[in-house]
Amino acid sequence: MSHKTSDLKTAADVPLMQVKGLIREFKAGEQTIRVLHDIDLTINQGEMVAIIGQSGSGKSTLMNILGCLDQATAGEYKIYGQSVNRLDADELAKLRREHFGFIFQRYHLLGDISARDNVSVPAVYAGMDGQARSERAEKLLADLGLADKVNNRPNQLSGGQQQRVSIARALMNGGDIILADEPTGALDSKSGEDVMQILHDLNAQGHTIIMVTHDPNLAAQAERVIELKDGYVIADYKNDNYQQVQARPESILDNHRKSAFSSFIDRLFEAFKMSLLAMRAHKMRTLLTMLGIIIGIASVVSVVGLGKGSQAQILTNISSLGTNTITVSDGYPYGDPRRQYNDDNLTPQDAQAVADQPYVISVSPQLDSNMNVRYRNVQEAASVSGVGEDYLSVSGESLIQGQGFDEQSILRRTQDIIIDDNAKNTFFPDIANPIGEVLLIGSVPGRVIGVLAPNNSGFSRSVDSPTLYMPYTTMMSRIKGSAYIESFVALIDDNISSSAAESAISQLMISRHGTDDFRIRNSDSIRQTIESTTTAMTLLISSIAIISLVVGGIGVMNIMLVSVTERTNEIGVRMAVGARQSDIMQQFLIEAVLVCILGGLLGIGLAFAIGELINRVGGDSFKVIYSPTSIIAAFVCSTLIGVVFGFLPARNAAKLDPVEALSRD
């Protein structure tokens, strides 16, 4: 801003307003129409000027330029000696806010708020302290005979009362210069006289009054009459009988001005209040607008919760696989051209060499077969595994009856077997303690020494067929007649990363075999696969949800554009009383963000409700796990949608031309 308020006021010796060679043209299609031609005017402080002329002669156009609502196409306009020609929108708004008070033929009050709040609006933008603001608004209304109407909304007031409210609004920030465009045009003669009387009183207090009128009788009451015809000033004369006043209106703003920051907060609050009012006025529409956001946010939050829940469930299941194991199996990897059907190349010595590594806790060699197993008259196909003495610790399984294998079982190739609960149910349905019973595995007898605890993971053992375990040495010599094992599982020290251990074991095996004729995988990779699969699923569904958020955002934008169109007149009024472009922008952005945040909160609530339902139905086995991150992300996301999709409509609103906005209903 090139000047301050006080600078303007002290310049008493220069004329209040000076217009030189002012031209205003409008573009109408291809043509430009010149509405004001070479206007030269000087208006002094304290004058009461009536502008008269036929309809279409340019009175309102001239008024709008004088009131800095509009700018001239050419020519010069100075207020207090300062040219306004090159001021930007916000500097013009400041001039309007601090020096002008507008009174319109059709009042232009804001319909949703009380008389007091209507009167207060200019002071909000000027940064007047809240307390002082409502006191002053009430005093102004009381002075105009509306003491008992401060809480009425405009539609609860008569025309004359509404016009008095708009006069109070014009005076709110001081209103050194009152611009009244047909102030009595919509009023009956009694109310019209009242308004004229108020204008006379204000003039007597030192306010400069510029009034547009059709009515010669009203013009005759003014000190000075300027007559326009087809955009030219054709007469400019003084009424002799008029008493010129020398008083100057009191200065209002400087006494009650707040700090820039708290004034900003005030305006934010005003914008917030107006957004809430607007949303309340269109509840159904607001709800429908929010629906897209609600669905989007609810699906993001619940999908992430579902993903986390199923991931957690799978991970608890596979944790019974043994925490950190590496399995080496014989033969080249699948798909390797060197791979053959029967790749017997893994020996117990390989397993022993791995077991000797410092980072390996224990190793269990393994070879498997399907056999017919018989106990008395029960005969059933069963899977039979030869395992090492450390099988239980490596596999994470436990016994409920009997004992496991020891070093001697392996060395002496004992014909001891351990059975799982499936085998126990199959072969010994009526025997509580099967320890010591003898099964025939093919033709080889085996004595039961232990029973495994039921395993609910569904990962490590076949669910369908009964499973028997015997020392791998016994399996090699008695059952398979083979010098090779098929695989071994190494339990790795928890302090060692499984990938490091995997590559170390891989190196060791390659150095022993001279080639990579084995397959290796670690339990962590299973975990990672599961994690990455569920993460991929979550990402996929989330991206669908995000699409619905974007669609919701477009819905918000659409409604905001409608809202701006609907409230164009309100925007014009706010601009006329001195709202900055940023104030208007803020108001609509806040509305958009509010719609989205509210939608987001409802969406989060909906997600919780869905999750609660799933938890009820799923019982103990499955829980939706809400991640705070996804909820915060959803919240931030909905705010961002508000900002992004509210921006365009809000900017459209802020860029509106005040005169054009005012003329729309």
Ligand SMILES: Nc1ncnc2c1ncn2[C@@H]1O[C@H](COP(=O)(O)OP(=O)(O)OP(=O)(O)O)[C@@H](O)[C@H]1O
């Ligand atoms: N935005 C615009 N675009 C094109 N022409 C315009 C625009 N605004 C005003 N005009 C034209 O300028 C001329 C003067 O308009 P203005 O509103 O100043 O008249 P007025 O003297 O106030 O008339 P009234 O007494 O009916 O209010 C009119 O011919 C009008 O059509």
Ligand SMILES: [Mg+2]
């Ligand atoms: Mg007019």
